[in-house]
Amino acid sequence: xxxxxxxxxxxxxxxxxxxxxxxxxxxxxxxxxxxxxxxxxxxxxxxxxxxxxxxxxxxxxxxxxxxxxxxxxxxxxxxxxxxxxxxxxxxxxxxxxxxxxxxxxxxxxxxxxxxxxxxxxxxxxxxxxxxxxxxxxxxxxxxxxxxxxxxxxxxxxxxxxxxxxxxxxxxxxxxxxxxxxxxxxxxxxxxxxxxxxxxxxxxxxxxxxxxxxxxxxxxxxxxxxxxxxxxxxxxxxxxxxxxxxxxxxxxxxxxxxxxxxxxxxxxxxxxxxxxxxxxxxxxxxxxxxxxxxxxxxxxxxxxxxxxxxxxxxxxxxxxxxxxxxxxxxxxxxxxxxxxx
Numbered sequence: 001x002x003x004x005x006x007x008x009x010x011x012x013x014x015x016x017x018x019x020x021x022x023x024x025x026x027x028x029x030x031x032x033x034x035x036x037x038x039x040x041x042x043x044x045x046x047x048x049x050x051x052x053x054x055x056x057x058x059x060x061x062x063x064x065x066x067x068x069x070x071x072x073x074x075x076x077x078x079x080x081x082x083x084x085x086x087x088x089x090x091x092x093x094x095x096x097x098x099x100x101x102x103x104x105x106x107x108x109x110x111x112x113x114x115x116x117x118x119x120x121x122x123x124x125x126x127x128x129x130x131x132x133x134x135x136x137x138x139x140x141x142x143x144x145x146x147x148x149x150x151x152x153x154x155x156x157x158x159x160x161x162x163x164x165x166x167x168x169x170x171x172x173x174x175x176x177x178x179x180x181x182x183x184x185x186x187x188x189x190x191x192x193x194x195x196x197x198x199x200x201x202x203x204x205x206x207x208x209x210x211x212x213x214x215x216x217x218x219x220x221x222x223x224x225x226x227x228x229x230x231x232x233x234x235x236x237x238x239x240x241x242x243x244x245x246x247x248x249x250x251x252x253x254x255x256x257x258x259x260x261x262x263x264x265x266x267x268x269x270x271x272x273x274x275x276x277x278x279x280x281x282x283x284x285x286x287x288x289x290x291x292x293x294x295x296x297x298x299x300x301x302x303x304x305x306x307x308x309x310x311x312x313x314x315x316x317x318x319x320x321x322x323x324x325x326x327x328x329x330x331x332x333x334x335x336x337x338x339x340x
Contacts, residue, residue, distance in 0.1 A: 001333040003323035010319035026314030029089035030301030049108040052085035140167035233302040257296040274338035291316025
């Protein structure tokens with residue numbers, strides 16, 4: 001089973017006349033309510049510093065999106081820890097408030113595709129500067145809004161000395177606790193039971209306090225399309241369990257980013273009920289291969305409407321695409337194709 005990519009892809013492209021988004025539009029968070037799709041997307045212009053911001057677009061059909069403004073919706077702070085750039089939003093809702101997790105850096109990353117892999121620009125520091133500044137470490141934070149126009153930054157939800165991104169909240173409490181997926185890059189080796197960065201899960205009584213121990217949930221598998229893994233979209237409740245879309249990266253071959261699917265127990269999401277052996281989406285088209293990461297499909301938003309799963313993803317770190325499938329079909333697939 002493979003997701004069906006929409007014939008209109010890419011459904012959102014860089015905007016030539018808006019300098020803050022004339023180079024990159026990708027990795028969107030998406031929310032659906034009362035017949036309207038709201039998309040919060042990552043955007044960047046052609047400035048040398050490559051400051052990353054977010055824009056908002058809306059749609060009534062989930063395909064044809066219109067930008068709500070020529071200005072960014074959410075951007076780096078002037079003097080806060082996220083002044084280097086904000087990216088990769090994931091959206092959940094509690095009560096009347098939308099909670100958005102996002103990744104950030106204290107210093108701008110520069111045009112990273114011109115550097116060796118994982119190389120970024122570093123600020124001027126001294127011997128007393130903390131690691132987060134010296135190494136320009138990517139952290140994750142939480143922001144809250146009611147309308148995607150007015151924002152309150154709540155602050156960091158990860159440790160400053162860890163590159164901990166793909167931070168994704170579950171959309172409801174589980175047994176009275178909030179739940180989060182995250183991917184601390186440095187948690188590898190014998191003490192962690194994984195050779196490469198993995199998806200971990202943790203719980204909390206407070207959305208800003210994540211002190212309870214994490215449990216390793218989904219790890220990479222050597223010699224496959226998913227040697228390295230990370231969370232992608234917010235988990236979705238289904239009758240069979242929590243549907244989790246994640247990304248996998250091969251270490252050889254083309255180095256492609258592909259998409260996998262797993263199912264978690266509704267009452268105890270530390271239990272993986274099923275995890276498909278095969279990927280459900282891979283780079284195929286120019287908008288997924290010809291960009292700033294040549295061979296990447298990276299989902300960050302998903303919604304279920306009736307029996308249709310909508311998956312919104314970044315293509316090649318430059319465009320936004322949409323892929324869909326039947327919910328019943330993907331649930332049947334993940335159970336029948338599950339790893340032994």
